Amino acid sequence: QVQLxxxxxxxxxxGGSLRLSxxxxxxxxxxxxMGWYRxxxxxxxxxxxxxxxxxxxxxxxxxxxxxxxxxxIAENTVYLQMSSLRPEDTAVYYCTVDTIQGSSWGRxxxxxxxx
Numbered sequence: 001q002v003q004l005x006x007x008x009x010x011x012x013x014x015g016g017s018l019r020l021s022x023x024x025x026x027x028x029x030x031x032x033x034m035g036w037y038r039x040x041x042x043x044x045x046x047x048x049x050x051x052x053x054x055x056x057x058x059x060x061x062x063x064x065x066x067x068x069x070x071x072x073i074a075e076n077t078v079y080l081q082m083s084s085l086r087p088e089d090t091a092v093y094y095c096t097v098d099t100i101q102g103s104s105w106g107r108x109x110x111x112x113x114x115x
Contacts, residue, residue, distance in 0.1 A: 002026045002104035004095045009109030017083040018111060022095035024076040030100035034071065034078040038091035038111075048093070051078060063089075085113045 008020040020036065035050025035058075049059045049069040057069055066085075071078035078095065090113050095106035 002028055002031070002097050002099060004097065004104060004106035006093070006095045006106045006109040009093065009111050011112045011114065012085055013114050014086055016085050016113070017081070018085065019082065020080040020093055020095075020109060020111075022071075022078045022106060024095075024097050024104075027099065027101065028076045028097070031076065031097055032100075033098040034076075035096050036069070036078075036080045037094045037096055037105075038089075039094070040088075040091040043091075045094075049080060050096075082111070085111075087113045087115055089113050 002024050003026045004022055004024050006022050012018050032053045033050055036048045037045055038048050039045040046060060048063055049067060051057050051069050066083055068081040092108040093111050094108045097104050
């Protein structure tokens with residue numbers, strides 16, 4: 001079982017920046033992907049971005065050019081640098097990891113973007 005701890009959520013004005021951090025521990029020996037999901041009230045959960053062991057990066061179209069994912073899954077860490085934030089980015093953001101044994105989720109961190 002993998003345990004995840006997320007940091008960096010908070011309140012920011014539109015146009016501002018925020019960085020989310022995630023650290024994984026436990027059974028991480030077969031970890032091959034880390035990423036971030038988000039879920040806003042009344043909306044479906046969506047994958048925001050992810051990074052694989054071999055360095056492949058994915059972003060959902062709505063955040064391209066504004067968000068950047070970074071980190072080293074071999075070190076069990078991942079970051080999400082968010083800039084030019086919009087009110088529609090408001091959501092609970094969840095760190096996720098994928099291993100051969102399955103997927104794990106963090107408890108989530110709230111990001112609120114005010115107008």
